Amino acid sequence: MKLRFAAVLLLPCGLAHGEPRYTQNDFGGVGLLQTPTARMAPAGELSVNASRTEPYTRYSLSLQPFEWLEGSFRYTAITNRPYGPESLSGDQSYKDKAVDAKVRLWQESHWLPQVALGFQDIGGTGLFSSEYFVANKRFGNFDFSGGVAWGYMGSRGDFDNPLGWVDDRFDTRPPSEGTGDFNANYFRGSPSIFGGVAYQTPWAPLSLKLEYEGNDYKSEPFANSIKQDTPVNIGAVYKLTDSIDLSAAWERGNTAMFGITLHTNFASRKTPVKTYDPPAEPLPAQTPATPPEQVNWANVSQRLQNNAGYKVERITQRGSELLVYGEQSRYFYSAKAVGRASRILDNSVNDDIDWFTLVNKRYDMPLEETSVPRETFREVVKNEESLQDLHRATEVNAAVPHTETTLYTGVRDPFSYGLGLGYKQNIGGPDGLLYQITADADAEYRFTRNTWWSGLLSVNLLNNYDKFTYDAPSGLPRVRTDLRKYLTTSDVTMPTFQLNHAKQLDKDLYGMVYGGYLESMFAGVGGEVLFRPAGQRWSVGADLNFVRQRDFDQGFGLRDYSTVTGHVTGYTDLPFEAQAAVSVGRYLARDWGTTIDLSREFRNGVRFGGWVTLTTATKEEYGEGSFDKGIYISIPFDELMSMSTMRRANIVWAPLTRDGGARLNRSYSLHTMTDSRDSDLFYRNFEKITE
Template sequence: MKLRYALCLLMPWSVAHGEPRYTQHDFGGVGLLQTPTARMAPAGEVSINANRTDPYSRYSFSLQPFDWLETSFRYTSVSNRRYGPESLSGDQSYKDKAVDAKLRLLKESHWLPEVAVGARDVGGTGLFSSEYFVGNKRFGDFDMSLGIAWGYIGNRGDFDNPLGWIDDKYDERPAAEGTGDVNTNGWFRGSPALFGGVLWQTPWDRLSVKLEYEGNNYENEPQDNNQKQDSPVNLGFVFKAGDSVDLHAAWERGNTAMFGITLHTNFATRSAPPKTYDPPAEKLPASAPNVNADQVDWAGVSQRLRNNAGYKVERIARKDSEIIVYGEQTRYLYPPKAVGRTARILDNSVSDDIQWFTVVDKRYDMPVAETSLPRKTFREVVQHDRPLADLRRATEQNWPLPHQEEVLFEQKPDPFTYGLGLGYKQNVGGPDGFLLYQFTADLSAEYRFTPDTWWSGMLSGNLLNNFDKFKYDAPSGLPRVRTDIRQYVTTSDVTMPSFQLNKVKRLDEDLYGMVYGGYLESMYAGVGGEMLYRPLNERWALGADLNFVRQRDFDQGFGLRDYDVITGNITGYLKTDFQDVLAAVSVGRYLARDWGTTIDLSREFSNGVRFGGWVTLTTASKEEYGEGSFDKGIYISIPFDELMSSSTMRRANLAWAPLTRDGGARLGRSYSLYTLTDGRNVDMFDGSFSKIVE
């Protein structure tokens, strides 16, 4: 039987013929139609995919944290199978959850192909589970792929498993258990099949063509849902409708049409929108003002620092030939940008006898970092008389220590602040409906009794939801610390997610402490404390928190329920040299009184976008935990600064977990010392240093 080779071509963000661009396959991830290829999207790529090939509708989310690792998370709706009994889920179709991963083993060279190994449905129910090796080679506008697969992709079973020579257990593939566990027992077992294909970039830049030979014969579909296959050859097209939109169409199995859409972008390389709503940075004067420091209108300087550099100024002081600004940043995500704008304002305000400008960044009165710029070097760099590298070498970052200084200006900021925004909650993939959602209007407020002691709270009002369908409570062998979520989101249209008192303190040069109490999150109220040791300009930190909490009433008012628990963790943070991965490892006690460990791995790009995932293993048994066996999930954190035309420090934090269960459940605190001291993130400062001249 003659095989045609295959892969995925793709075009660049701005259409340019001859530059490859990699598209998604039906299941999510770079590939052809039903089959993956060895190609990877660039690091930082994010895509959302939806397609329909009867009887399957697939919705996937793909992340490329590194150029050698691809992850995809998928829901499959099976239209001709019901989720469960009509009394439970009505006529809702069956939903399958899955996690896929692909790892590059070899990068393409002049003679050698690109080679990858991957697993489909590695962290889901296993209904579509498959493992494969695949290679790719490009010849001009043609990209060829050829692979071998076990499980779903290779269900045709072309030949006996060569691994059977090692152990005869590899000759048979066990049935999927459907638990959501990572079950390696069935990997690379059973008879494999070959697959492959070719992707052709047509002379029309917007159009590419895919031809593949798949290894599945559809005679062993999950849930006895076998499909007729008239041909193992599939033909498809990808049309680039826009820089971030791909439209897909194909004829598969020789008898079935496929239509799909992919929305994609790259958060590592995309350009943020121009900040047209930011005030322009002040221009440097031809010469410094001829005024003494005690003649400057420091109240006016403070207002300019607030409006133009984003600092709520606490005080301004002088030490010899240095002006020191103490304040809290409220607008600019990138510290160098705020420091550079501060230097411009000070340069416009003081005479030549001042040689250094220093900014002491504070959070709730905690000194976090002290940054000092040499005035002369800064001016020369802004005027393009010296390279930026000279300024970086001359810029000092030090521990914020008390100074013998002359206070020039001091003020107490407005203690009360508030904001109104939209909120969104969802429950995905349950028996009551594929997507249950709620949009809310959220009013948040804060009152500072002293600079380091404050009250914060939020009121949330329902605007739109379909939670009336939410009727199913998942079974649990543990105290119901999270699986009562249905009652919490359906009992009241007006809720109080948080209402708490907080106090923080810098206890030593690198040691911080915090205590808090009140209604800490939507499900728990109580008291707690945290300590964090985070050395300046180091890539590690060590923290611990301890909390006594009690469950709140379902209406999220002031009432409490009977269940209480002591919970807390010791957490180590390490920014590794391996691709700048941040590893956070926590050991402690969880809300269901189980003990265990959470491993959280994430990668932050220079623009602040962060991809991450976590796994929690505890003393709760698989039987107690229920479907899924243990807690796991992924998240993406995107600065709004990357999306908006005005600067902001706010973030969009999106987390995805296959299931909500009680094992490994953590308290959702509003504040953490690691986040509050993020000004000590030396990688963020270095990675965005060029913004100091903006």
């Protein structure tokens, strides 16, 4: 995870938030204080929350991938209960991990309220598990909520469970086992009612909250004795900036609550102005008189690289069509690159040419070709024709061989490198929050256009790993739980050092082989194939790897443990603007199983997602957590920086590091390398063709 992303969350952002404004509750997720509401944040919203209500300190991350779905990932520190024996965790308090979800069942109308169904602590220990239905209705500046909850939020038990008429099992709720498995005791036990009201005051930054909660605090985890003088809680939220909310409340009639929420919306926030990008070339007042065979193509090639981001392999002509073959290396939005390249070509050649075609390649693998009608493009840039006309006329097709005349062949620059800062963290164990900041140097040398060496060198700058003393128990080979040793043995590490070769095997078939030090913990050799038809919303791939565990100092040494691992993976779009990837295969600890990954990619390329992995490893072998799961955010750096880049920040939150369901963290994936085969991102951001 890059530091630039962390900074963006902390800085005020100019966000377009429509009223009414919905704020987070103490647990994380839109709500009042101790209770949720049926309201949802705008799609694309991300909130980082922290609250303190004795004896609980809660840290949560809430995502809104769809306007109808909210997900939260939470750590709760029970500060008056130790994590374990002092010899294990010192004075560390107990840390509870949880995953929540809320689904909107229908929207508010003139007569009917908005209604949502929610599940609290469905993928954690279950200590705070609860299920609820809640409804909201707005009257002016007042937003009323009311609902019924089972489990933790309904522990007062106001009435007998009506589901007991269906089955006697619903009358009682078994105690939580605290295993980290999915809670299977849904809607069991006597429920309670809850509700409240949020009031937007005439002073825009301030809103007030009043609620009646269904928890009587007589059944707290670990037999925690908490006194409640009243079930009525009152609170206020102050909007410090567009991206920072401060909360305060008086809860249980005897306890203060303080909280802070940092939030932004990655679907609606404005991208920073690209002040460090070169300006696009202006179109000439009249068409140049130079015929294609007399153009200084070396100069054009240099301009295409400097201004449009294309590393030119060759430039060719086919009748009235000019084709540029190259690899896009700067602009995340391909429409912007195509538009800038079209300007350069329009400035360089006479009117014998009617079409400009950019053939995008990655490691010499042709991916797609984008053809722009010259005259229509000129008229749109001059505001003499609508963008829709250019949209209809521009073609994106699979890259195929052509009979053509070569006008120019580029000179290959084989070596490239980059410098930056890295950030790593580990949270959820008895050692508390552990972090490391590193200085990273990556490099690549291309022997040919599709055979290359790549490596990464990392130097420790700052960490608190002196507190990292805990090795989790495991009933499986230690393929991930030796993390402490990999992070603390050496201040200078070599996470990757590998040789790679990629090739287009057929029209829609790609392949890659690789070998070396593939990630921080494993070295080996492997291969991958991917079938991905151009313009289609599905693909299928497979990888197979023989790997051996690396020494803890992440140098060139190897340990004894080795295994074969690999998966068959299918990728597809789902009807509700979501993407799914389902993998079946063998994991690093020699367990077999399936990983299901669901995500939502927004118009700007930001992706929210989560995964679940179930394998043949038993709960006892896996240990705390029972199975692998987590959530992630993938953000184009283009959305964060004042210069264009194709890099992404990938931020992953997993409750625990365990050995079951562990996959090889490969540096290269054919599915990622061939992303431009899907033309959706191009057309969703087509307006950037004029920038």
